[in-house]
Amino acid sequence: MLAETHHTLSINRDTFEKVYHQYWEKVYAVCYNNIRDVEVAKEMVQDIFKSLWERREELELENIGHYLIRSAKYKTFEYIRNKTTRQRLDEFNYQGCVNASNCTEEQVLFNDLKENVNLLVDTLPCQCKRVYKMSREEGLSNKEIAAKLAISERAVEYHITRAMTTLKQKLAIFNKK
Numbered sequence: 562m563l564a565e566t567h568h569t570l571s572i573n574r575d576t577f578e579k580v581y582h583q584y585w586e587k588v589y590a591v592c593y594n595n596i597r598d599v600e601v602a603k604e605m606v607q608d609i610f611k612s613l614w615e616r617r618e619e620l621e622l623e624n625i626g627h628y629l630i631r632s633a634k635y636k637t638f639e640y641i642r643n644k645t646t647r648q649r650l651d652e653f654n655y656q657g658c659v660n661a662s663n664c665t666e667e668q669v670l671f672n673d674l675k676e677n678v679n680l681l682v683d684t685l686p687c688q689c690k691r692v693y694k695m696s697r698e699e700g701l702s703n704k705e706i707a708a709k710l711a712i713s714e715r716a717v718e719y720h721i722t723r724a725m726t727t728l729k730q731k732l733a734i735f736n737k738k
Contacts (some may be wrong), residue, residue, distance in 0.1 A: 572617040580625060581610055587626070588633045595637035604637045610708070619711060643700045674732075681731045685724055688712075692720035 572580070588609055592602035609632045613620070622628045682690055691710070695701045696717075701709070703717040710717075 569704070574613070577614055577617070578612075580629075584626060584629045585610070588629050590605055591633035592637050595634070596640060601640065605633065605640065609633060617712075639700070646700065677732065678728065681728050683729075684726070685727060689720045689724050689727075693724035694715055697722055710714060 571630075585606055589602055589606045593599065593606040596602060609629060612632070613629070613680060620628075682693060688710075692706055695706045695709070696703070703714045703721070706712075706717045707714045
């Protein structure tokens with residue numbers, strides 16, 4: 562059993578491998594038992610340990626086992642939330658098409674708008690684009706984004722506001738053309 566530290570976790574490659582071998586099965590079990598999908602559960606485990614490795618110097622953990630299990634629970638909750646949101650959106654879009662007489666035209670306009678937004682997002686400054694995508698495409702909260710990018714929540718808010726303002730301005734120009 563690995564000794565738990567009460568300060569910044571000092572992880573070198575050997576320690577990380579020991580932590581991985583000691584906890585990966587428990588982390589996988591939490592992920593799999595909540596979502597019942599082998600491949601997605603494996604991906605989640607990899608993401609959790611990748612994040613641990615990348616953040617090893619900034620994390621302050623009292624108990625690495627609790628941290629990893631909490632991360633697995635959070636990751637599965639996030640997955641279920643995003644999956645539910647996608648299903649609701651798909652159902653909404655399907656109902657809209659069934660009820661609309663001009664569904665094809667609406668779909669073409671929607672796809673065109675989506676393409677324009679993607680092109681505009683690609684023109685945003687690097688950090689601004691990264692924050693926007695994590696927020697809008699991955700569905701992460703400001704707090705989650707701040708933790709992943711090691712920036713303040715205020716900086717996350719700034720980047721999202723900047724991205725939204727830029728996109729609104731540039732979309733208004735597209736619509737006038």
